[in-house]
Amino acid sequence: MKNSIEINHRSTSYDDDIVRKFSLATMVWAGVAMLVGILAALQLAYWPFNGGVPWMTFGRIRPLHTNAAIFAFAGNAIFAGIYHSTQRLLRTRMLSDVLSRIHFWGWQFIILCAAVTLPLGFTQGKEYAELEWPIDILVTLVWVVFAINFFGTLVKRREKHMYVAIWFYIATIVTVAVLYIVNAAAIPVSFFKSYTVWAGMQDALVQWWYGHNAVAFFLTTPFLGLMYYYIPKVVNAPIYSYRLSIIHFWALVFIYIWAGPHHLLYTALPDWLQNLGVVFSVMLWAPSWGGMINGLLTFKGRFGLVRSEPIWKFFIAALTFYGMATFEGPLLSIKSVSALGHYTDWIIGHVHGAALGWNGFLIFGMLYYIVPLLWNTKLYSKKLAEQHFWLGLTGIVLYYVSMVVAGITQGTMWKATGADGQLVYPEFIETVTRIIPLYWVRTLGGILYLAGFLVMVYNIIKTIKSNKEPLTDTPISNLTNDNIRDGKPRLIEGYATAFTILALLAILVGTVIEIYPTLNVHKYVNPEITTQPFSALEQEGRDLYVREGCYLCHSQQIRTLVDEKLRYGDPSTIEESIYDHPYQWGSKRTGPDLARVGKKYPDMWHYQHMIDPRQMQPKSIMPNYAWLLKGTIDYSQIKKKLNVLKNLGVPYTAEQVQNADVDAEKQAQGIADELKSQGVQEKIDHKEILAIIAYLQALGQKGGH
């Protein structure tokens, strides 16, 4: 009897409990992401904020910040919104409550794993894709559970036609699966270590095809779906133009997938790919602004109410930031603008304008809307929501303006040449110290944004507590009006499978055209140029470089620009990084490029610089890496590592693999003896610092140019 009541309840009501769970998780992880972000920002303004602790240092917590912001904060919010709106738009409960809970708890477990492993330095060394292979497998499994649950719900829906929000969700689920699996493909060395199957230029392309489309299909398309559902709901009016939403969807999913190469302009990536990336990035202006205008015009005739409705403010500001970010993105992808802005803090400002303004404010607007509905009560205080909005907005403005000014300042200083044709600021540090005051302003912006968020947390807790009745699921209205089998003709919006296949095709066209030709990387390699792979110790040092997240502040890619040649030397070539698993071209220069740093300084310089960078450069903001003096090189894994790399195409001989541990130890001893002969007193035999030095000294010394 109890079972039949339960089954009847499930078939006549929506699963609101899962939406509540994801909504609460969103707020918990938002706090974590913002706190870690502020800690990272503080360290850039004043490096000792790492407390001398390895797992609190910028290179390790920056991946934690980005992963927490993207996959934990935004991810949980997306799932809350999708589970809430999908059930209502399709007028049915999700396919399976069990799958929903596996999805929820699986996702939280993944986030916990990330929160533990990333600060410990377990990373694949690829931005926004740092998680090691066991966690990648978990992500894939949980995503498949989500997909089965979602598509199963589509199959049992009571509404024939799928509203445009559902289209965006479909594109998200399908594309994220393709992106994640391709980019994360790796061969394990051990449970906590793997090497990506991609190398050098190929890896850079795949990574930015993934990285850019993680923005597109994790931070844009699902949010557009939420926008198309929640803005009509809060305004109580249909979207301004449904026709425009159709154009918006197809143009966006088709064009976005091509734009990744704009992250690699003036690099060793083949020119045709760079140009393709620029063209499609510029084309993105149209659909992006079409979507923004469609959202904003839904408020047409009602803008007066914005004064008294804080939730409306969040949605309108979110759309405005979406418009700003999607104007700035194509602008930054124009080659001449990229020459100035790339590798600088301008990009950080751009990203945070979108993340804090578009994603953050849309999430806050959605939470303020759905929490009172889900807890069957009213929002505790509109006034507090209003205060949250203004605190958050002030925070974003401070953050964005300070970073854009810092970026343009740094970019112009890097490029400045005098009448003699030489660099005006040859010392990189001059371009760093100039912008440190702006790093403090950025931190203040972040603190204000966090303060606003805490006001929201208080408001939401009070709202939830104001409900005194037991929580129940919302009954499905209009249960009998099942138009799915009315026999009337339907358009493509009515065929879920055909629609999904079309969406998949739209994203595969750009993917195949860009990535397939580069699979045969040798087509782009000059056969007369030879590149030597790293020695066993150098490879070990490279793994430590990846562990410490050095690539987050140092690039290894000299662009084909005059000032870069003057500062760093000849532009980087495809051949130089052809054996790099993963590539380490980087995307930001808080410190100088390291592509040719090898043999530029003696071992002793690197030794002192790693222990305390201020010994060599008094104004340096790089943290001390004194723990490299304590950590011992793990020779036991080196053979295995070289063997995996050999299987991936790095030309190690069987002998090199066989003797890897002995060779590494010998080379380390050589460096240690040399340092001791120059007066080093510390016990440095077999210490990690020797491997890092070996690696840094090998950069640019392996041929390939």
Next chain:
Amino acid sequence: MFKLAFQNFSDSRLIAIGFILFMITFIGALIWTVFVQKKSFYDQLSHLPLSAEDKNEK
């Protein structure tokens, strides 16, 4: 065969042709959506989110 089909992707003329083909497809879809389809159908779809489902929804 597969390799043959893809080996010229770095050819700018081929990319231009592909671009034009997709542009035509896009413009075709645009005309179909804006001029061919009935407004009443889209009006009906655009009202899908507005049915009051939640208990204390206005």
